Amino acid sequence: MNSTKLIPLSAALMAAAALTPAPVSAQPFGPDTCISGFVWREAAPGDNVCVTPATRDATAAQNAQAVANRDPNGAFGSNSCKQGFVWREAFDGDVVCVTPDVRAATKADNAQAASRKVADAPQEAPAAPVGNSTVRYEVTGPGEVFNIVTDPPTSQVADHTVLPWVRETTVDPNEDMLQVVATGRDVPGPGCRIVLDGDVVAEQPIGGNAHCIWTR
Known part of the structure; x- marks a missing residue:
């Protein structure tokens, strides 16, 4: 049994980082390297908060709509938002206007930023045989999730998926790592479990950032 935290990065860089835990200095982007399934948000230059690729794309679209969602006659002048919009606040001084649910999701991403870095990756779990095996990924707890990512990858899990969530798959003899990461929408955060044969x-118990990992 292994209890762990989270980790994010870009797809190709992640697989290598997860398979072989390395010092922070050895990571492609140093301490800002994301775990598998995550990429930099890039709400502005230097915004290296690790998020899903879909969130990064949505952030770029929000930036492109920044002017259209403003009300220059509002209380905050040119930074005022139209009715129904609020400041995103991805970082200090971020006044891009978005809907309240987007701001809440951005706040959640910021809260989990540290846990999605390779620098916080757990130590390797004790070895266990893997090969032509059945793997069961579980995300436990009440509430809903923003996303669930597994290694090896499985089909996409939709936003607002209700917990508990279970998926079974098989792995071949060359598989070196099993992983499930879940970003919860509610408090307490979700837990997770990996069952191999x-x-x-x-x-990992309910109440934090759900990240379970096993390596050969």
């Missing part, structure tokens, strides 16, 4: 090889 009936044995629990990684587990």
Whole structure:
């Protein structure tokens, strides 16, 4: 059984980082390297908060709509938002106007920023045989999630998926890592579990950033 935290990065860089834990200095982007399934948000130059690729694309679209969502006659002058919009606040001074749910999601991403860095990756779990095996990924707890990412990748999990969530798949003899990461929408945060051929090889209780990982 292994209890861990989270980790984010770009797809190609992530696989290598997750398979072989390395010092922060050895990571492609140093301490800002994201774990598998995550990329930099880039709400502005230097915004290296790790988010899903879909969130990064949505952030770029929000930036492109910044002027259209403003009300120059509002209380904050040129930074005022139209009715129904609020400042995104991805960082200090971020006055891009978005809907309240986007600001809430941005706040959640900021809160989990540190846990999505490779620098916070857990140590390797004890070895266990993998090959032509059944893997069961579980995300436990009440509420909903923004997303769930697994390694090896499985089909996309929709936003607002209700917990608990379970998915079974098989792995081949060359698979070196199993991982499930879930970003919860509610408090307490979700937990997770990986079951390999009936044995629990990684587990994390409800109440934090859900990240379970097993490596050969």
